[in-house]
Amino acid sequence: MTQVYSPERPLRVAVIGSGPSGVFAAEALLKQTSFPAEVDVFDRLPTPYGLVRYGVAPDHLTIKSVTRGFEKTLSDPRVRFLGNVEFGRDLTHAEALAHYDAVIYTVGASSDRRLGIPGEDLAGSMSATEFVAWYNGHPDAAAREMLLHAGGVAVVGVGNVALDVSRILVKTVAELRGSDIAEHALKALERSQVKDVYVLGRRGPAQANFTTKELREFGELSDADPVVMPADVQLGEAEEAAITDNVKRKNVEVLREFAVRTPEGKDRRIHLRFLVSPVEILDDGQGNVAGLKIERNRLDERGNAVGTGEYETLPVQMVLRSVGYRGVPLEGVPFDERRGVIPNTEGRVEGRPGEYTAGWIKRGPSGVVGTNRKDATDTVALLLADAQAGALPTPAQPSREAVDALLAGKGVDVYTFGDWQALDAHELSEGQAQGRPRHKVVDLAEMLSHRRR
Known part of the structure; x- marks a missing residue:
């Protein structure tokens, strides 16, 4: 029998993950007029917004303003935020299917790709993902000690x-105080010995994936000079003609400006290097990074990087790899190990009626925060089409009360959106008292102590 959705028995959807894709999916479900709908948005952390809180750079506060719209969505009475609930542990795959007409997985890509070179597991070598989580105050990473006594740092990726x-x-503490960087990171960076940062791309400047706005910021730092080797931005006629993307063309222009700029003698330097690949992270004999051996590349006729057999060693004591994100498997959900995504057809999980996916776990790590709105909306459109066609399975216990009873029976300390608003107000108040935008709470127990009264 085809389910008829009504205000008394609305279409019930669980969204697993409260980052941009998850909230955009909830927003799309609220905006549609085909069916009355209820949405429960789950997150294993007490805090919503995912990548916006823990991934976006702390000095890019304007990007984080998207949370104003997120707050409107999560405050809607048809939506509930259930934080501190881990999928697979507190809510199993089978339990989700038993309580919802549809489930949308929007957990992002929380792991990273490795370099696959000797020395990658030495102390001082880690993923940029871990470093970002540390300075953004992610509870999983806040207690980690960073080796900021390093004088040189290599960042692999562009x-x-x-x-x-x-x-x-390389930013000064004065520059960082205007950001919402976590306090422990601010204090550690104040003691930092870093003088030289080497940003390494295996192909040329015309193939780099950064955006021009972010690149230009290197020329506006108060105590760091951008350094570009003139030879790296001397492109052949064919390579120059092949640049059809406006962003990449502007990137090359900015890099050429940096290449002819006279260094101002600032205390720190960012070296932007191209056509080089890391081949080995060197060991100091005690398990620490002592340098990075790189190989000079050239581009073949298809634009691929090919090693030339010319090597040099960079004097670095820390290596951060930033060569791509990948998703991690969820309990009971299919997973493509090679691509690091949930196998799906345009958002429908393959072979799983009533299960959907959106965002990076759907398509891989590409695009910016706003890219996920269309992606999530497209997935929701398929879900609604399936609901219209009567193709969604019928859950055994489709009610909020049943979900609440299930979680209470397991002793899960659910953190509501009202609780998050209390924590948010606390962080903003503490930040204001310190002359900063926000003072992030990074300890999980302390987070959970802030509740709506």
Whole structure:
């Protein structure tokens, strides 16, 4: 029998993950007029917004203003935020299907790709993902000790995340105080010995994936000079003609400006290097990074980087890899290990009626925060089409009360959106008292102590 959705028995959807894709999916479900709907948005952390809180650079506060719209969505009475609920542990796959007409997985891509070179597991070598989580105050990473006594740091990769971590490493404390960087990171960076950061791209400047705005910021730092080798931005006629993307063309122009700029003698430097690949992270004999061996590349006729057999060693004591994100498997949900995504057809999980996916776990790590709105909306459109066609399975216990009873029976300390608003107000108040935008709470127990009265 086809389910008829009504105000008394609305279409019930669980969204697993409260980052941009998850909230955009909830928003799309609220805006549609085909069916009355109820949405429960789950997150394993007490805090919503995912990548916006823990991934976006702390000095890019304007990007974080998207949370104003997120707040409107999560405050809607048809939507509930259930934080501090871990999928697979507190809410199993089978339990989700038993309580919802449809489930949308929007957990992002929280892991990273490795370099696959010797020395990658030495102390001082880590993913940019970990470093970003540390300075953004993610509870999983806040207690980690960073080796900021390093004089030199290599950042492998030329996307925006690579530029973000490089910029944070060389900014002064005065510059960072205007950001919402976590307090423990601010104090550690105040003691930092970093003088030289090397940003490494295996192909040329015309193939780099960063955006021009982020690149230009390197020329506006109060105590760091951008350094570009003139030879790296001398492109052949064919390579020059092949640049059809306006962003990449502007990037090359900015890099050429940096290449002819006279260094101002600032205390720190960001070296932007191209056509080089890391081949080995060197060991100091005690398990620490002592340098990075790189190989000079050239581009073949298809634009691929090919090693030339010319090597050099960079004097670095820390290596951050930023060569791509990948998703991680969820309990009971299919997973494509090679691509690091949930196998799906345009958002429908393959072979799983009533299960959907959106965002990076759907398509891989591409695009910016706003890209996920269309992606999530497209997925919701398929869900609604399936509901219209009577193709959604009928859950055994489709009610909020049943979900609440299930979680209470397991002793899960659910953190509501009202609770988050209390924590948010606390962080803003503490930040204001310190002359900063926000003072992030990074300890999980302390987070959970802030509740709506």
